Amino acid sequence: MISLQVVLLRLGLAVVLGILVGVERSLRQHSAGMRTNALVSLGCALFTIISGYSFTELLHLNHIQLDPTRIASYIVAGIGFLGGGAIYVLRDRERVKGLTTAAAIWVVAAIGMACGAGMLWEATIATLFAVIVLYPLHKFEKHFLPPCEEKQYRLQVHIAGGNTDNLLGTIYAMCAKKRLAIGSLEIKEEQAERMIVVICRARDIRLLAEALDLLRTLEGVSQVKMQVQDEWEQNM
Numbered sequence: 001m002i003s004l005q006v007v008l009l010r011l012g013l014a015v016v017l018g019i020l021v022g023v024e025r026s027l028r029q030h031s032a033g034m035r036t037n038a039l040v041s042l043g044c045a046l047f048t049i050i051s052g053y054s055f056t057e058l059l060h061l062n063h064i065q066l067d068p069t070r071i072a073s074y075i076v077a078g079i080g081f082l083g084g085g086a087i088y089v090l091r092d093r094e095r096v097k098g099l100t101t102a103a104a105i106w107v108v109a110a111i112g113m114a115c116g117a118g119m120l121w122e123a124t125i126a127t128l129f130a131v132i133v134l135y136p137l138h139k140f141e142k143h144f145l146p147p148c149e150e151k152q153y154r155l156q157v158h159i160a161g162g163n164t165d166n167l168l169g170t171i172y173a174m175c176a177k178k179r180l181a182i183g184s185l186e187i188k189e190e191q192a193e194r195m196i197v198v199i200c201r202a203r204d205i206r207l208l209a210e211a212l213d214l215l216r217t218l219e220g221v222s223q224v225k226m227q228v229q230d231e232w233e234q235n236m
Contacts, residue, residue, distance in 0.1 A: 017041055022036060
């Protein structure tokens with residue numbers, strides 16, 4: 001059995017490293033913040049210490065076999081339930097949220113297990129890499145990569161005159177050319193003015209802007225308005 005001082009060192013480092021990973025989640029107001037990650041790391045470290053050192057006195061008994069990796073393997077499987085609880089779906093927008101938080105919990109569990117097994121430098125280095133992935137890499141992704149989050153938009157194509165039926169196919173083709181996923185096309189009349197309402201989804205705002213420019217050049221179109229889903233839902 002390892003000494004109490006070594007146990008305290010490993011558990012203490014596990015808590016500190018868990019807090020470091022959880023700081024970024026807390027700053028971005030995610031449910032699994034510093035306390036959650038610290039507790040996950042601490043628990044995994046303690047389970048690993050129990051698995052590796054707490055049953056050695058039983059080895060002298062007949063028919064007793066000790067597998068120090070058994071509890072650790074259950075940690076890997078069990079942490080998935082906790083991580084899965086952080087994942088949820090925004091059904092109105094068909095988006096999955098919480099994947100990064102769940103992955104952070106999974107990594108923190110591995111860091112805690114490494115601390116419990118005495119791999120302190122390895123756990124510290126893994127924490128450094130995790131913090132880099134969560135914070136600097138997030139900033140890089142946000143500023144230098146095109147947005148990959150698909151949003152829903154409502155386009156109002158106001159018709160000055162003419163046959164709107166002829167415009168439907170043209171509008172659909174233009175949106176498809178700019179890789180906009182069409183949800184619905186609908187002809188409406190408001191205050192003696194006819195318009196075509198297009199519900200679509202787009203990942204790249206630049207392609208959406210190009211589609212709007214093309215729609216404004218169509219014959220018979222007086223103006224084109226755009227609303228993000230949150231905006232038009234507030235006005236309903």
